[in-house]
Amino acid sequence: MRVVLTGGCLCGAVRYRVDAELVDAGYCHCRQCQRSSGAPVLAWATIVQPGFVYTSGAPVVFHSSVAAQREHCAACGTQLVFRPRQAASAGGRATLDFTLASLDEPAALAPQYHIWTMSQIPWLAMGDSLSRHEDEGPDIPA
Template sequence: MTATNPVLTGGCQCGAVRFALSAVPSKISICHCRMCQKASGAPFASFADIPNEHFAWTRGKPAAFRSSSIAERDFCAACGTPLSFRRIGGPKIEIMTGAFDRPDRVIPTLQYGTESRLGWVGTIVNLPSKTTLQMYGPEKLGEIVNHQHPDHD
């Protein structure tokens, strides 16, 4: 795959590792299994599946952790951002949807590992909420220096 005219792009928090897709993901899902909870440090992980031929690392190369006898999980060695799940020797890579520059364009359509789904996950939409501005206020928010790579190259 060449990085010219990518369909979707993304990368890690520090910008050391970037990727591009030349086609739309074949499936977008959420996994609640305990391994995905631990790998993402979150109540669930969300992945966009893409055939290997439509995926390329465009800057840097991720480190990998063999999380089981059949799979590896890629992450940025510099900042620790989880980036993907892939079966060893498999035909596709599953990219963490939060790593995309436009995560709003990768909408999950199914769930896996629901035996480990935390009971409160379905009710979070009803929790009280605040925007970042409401949480910090304009003065404090204006003082924060963001060291995160922007959502583009």
């Protein structure tokens, strides 16, 4: 499914546009997402690249691991993107994840699953019926 969406950070300094094939969307409970956001869970959408462009401003890049970088606004700190350093994620195609809550219309995409639930904070109760995976979950569809 192709999506065309816009979003940006809290202060408006960094804006982006998505015009890409949607791979999926989900909740991530990993410790890196928790610590990078200060929240118990982050909701992400994964798209096939190229299909994401910054339309104003420029993010700060933080290399959160050897495998990926996170991009956020230097002024307000809003986390916007998780970008794997390896190009092959969706059937050999490069992908990128962006935070659903940074969309202008965050209800446009709904999470489909939970990943890294082995790190879910015990006091967080999410009563949905979405599939849950202790690790990165099932393979991304090709």
